[in-house]
Amino acid sequence: MSTANFGVSAGNFVLLSNFSTMSTVMKEFSLNVTSSTLRIMNSPSTNSIAFLNALEVVSSPDTLIQDGASILPSGKYQGILTLLRRSKLYTGATNFSNIGVVNYVSGGPTQDTAPSTVYGTCTEMNSASNPNSNFNVTWDFDVDVGFRHLVRFHFCDIVSKTLNQLYFNVYIDSSAVVTGLDLSTVSFNVLAAPYYVDLVTSTSKSSKMQVSIGPYTANAAYPNAILNGLEIMKLNNSVGSLSGNMGVSSSGSSGGNNTGMIVGVVVGVLGTIVLAWLLFLFCRRR
Incomplete structure (x- = not known):
């Protein structure tokens, strides 16, 4: 064997x-x-x-993986039928936890999307001592060359005391894929409401993918950025394969x-x- x-x-x-x-x-x-x-x-x-x-x-529920998502650098990708779930939900290196405040709102993500142990924990910028902080928090992941990947970002604002205080950017490799994300607006104007973003990458030419979060200073009173969870899922290619051609x-x-x-x-x-x-x-x- x-x-x-x-x-x-x-x-x-x-x-x-x-x-x-x-x-x-x-x-x-x-x-x-x-x-x-x-x-x-x-x-x-x-x-x-x-x-x-x-x-x-x-x-699994039909709503767990939608058939379409935004494709980088622009446009829509249809046909997310078969995929390999490569990475686990990211809960490591957590420096903030408040699981009890997670508020699943009707019409938003559910416990099937990710449990409260994911949405109730996060990694955030270590900028508390410096209001002029301007850096990104970055992770590197191994991916397979020659395939597109569905990247799902999980967010839940468990760090703010009031609405519209947290604005930040999201990056894949060197591209800003979401700019000025305001979780209050996209999460039904409720604090600690789960939210996720799906993005399909271009065909990988490198075996490494870099994911980053960083501050958006145009609206924010204080620089901060968070990430609660991350999933990277390889998509089948044109011949219906997740392994080779x-x-x-x-x-x-x-x-x-x-x-x-x-x-x-x-x-x-x-x-x-x-x-x-x-x-x-x-x-x-x-």
């Missing part, structure tokens, strides 16, 4: 190709299933095997049939052993 090399597909989408692992790995995918049956197929490479330790299929092919189907044949042989052998054991017990009793 340590030398196994195989692919995994679901319907017409390639989830993994030429996959191998020497350690415990969990992969999470979001699929738009339009039929009553979901077929997941493991296809071993030549002279290899394919294996799976466990599988979870969980239904090869789509689901007939060769993949034959791999699935081989797997079925192996399972059938194993079941047959087990059945023969059970029958032989029962015959032995019967003869011994006589």
